Amino acid sequence: MELIQSIQQLRRISLNTEFKGLTISALSFILFPYLIRLVDHTAAAIDPGVLSGILLSIASVLFFQATTWWIIKAIWPVFALYSREQFADNFRRLRNRDKVLIYLGFYFALLYAFIKVLAQLI
Numbered sequence: 579m580e581l582i583q584s585i586q587q588l589r590r591i592s593l594n595t596e597f598k599g600l601t602i603s604a605l606s607f608i609l610f611p612y613l614i615r616l617v618d619h620t621a622a623a624i625d626p627g628v629l630s631g632i633l634l635s636i637a638s639v640l641f642f643q644a645t646t647w648w649i650i651k652a653i654w655p656v657f658a659l660y661s662r663e664q665f666a667d668n669f670r671r672l673r674n675r676d677k678v679l680i681y682l683g684f685y686f687a688l689l690y691a692f693i694k695v696l697a698q699l700i
Contacts, residue, residue: 597644598644600640600641600644600645602637602640603636603637603638603640603641603644604637604641606633606636606637607633607634607637610633631700634696634699634700635696638692638695638696638699639692642691642692642695
């Protein structure tokens with residue numbers, strides 16, 4: 579019964595964080611050509627320079643983070659609830675070797691996915 583009540587509470591949570599991330603990334607992608615032309619009037623709409631690469635990376639990270647968390651909360655509400663409330667306690671109880679393996683595995687998987695997505699965008 580407690581699990582059902584926690585799932586119902588999770589569904590009532592608004593998606594403000596995800597919508598803010600998606601909005602910021604979309605606005606930064608749309609407004610960037612105009613902002614870059616204020617700095618450098620010879621810049622193209624999508625300039626392959628350093629500034630557009632940084633902005634595109636930030637926008638893609640925000641978009642990736644917002645959409646994945648949104649999908650997790652929609653498809654697996656129990657997992658989202660677990661990750662917010664119980665994951666930290668369970669992770670602290672692991673051995674140091676296991677913590678490092680989980681952390682590095684997760685980091686490299688995200689880094690690989692991010693590089694692949696960014697390579698497709700650029």
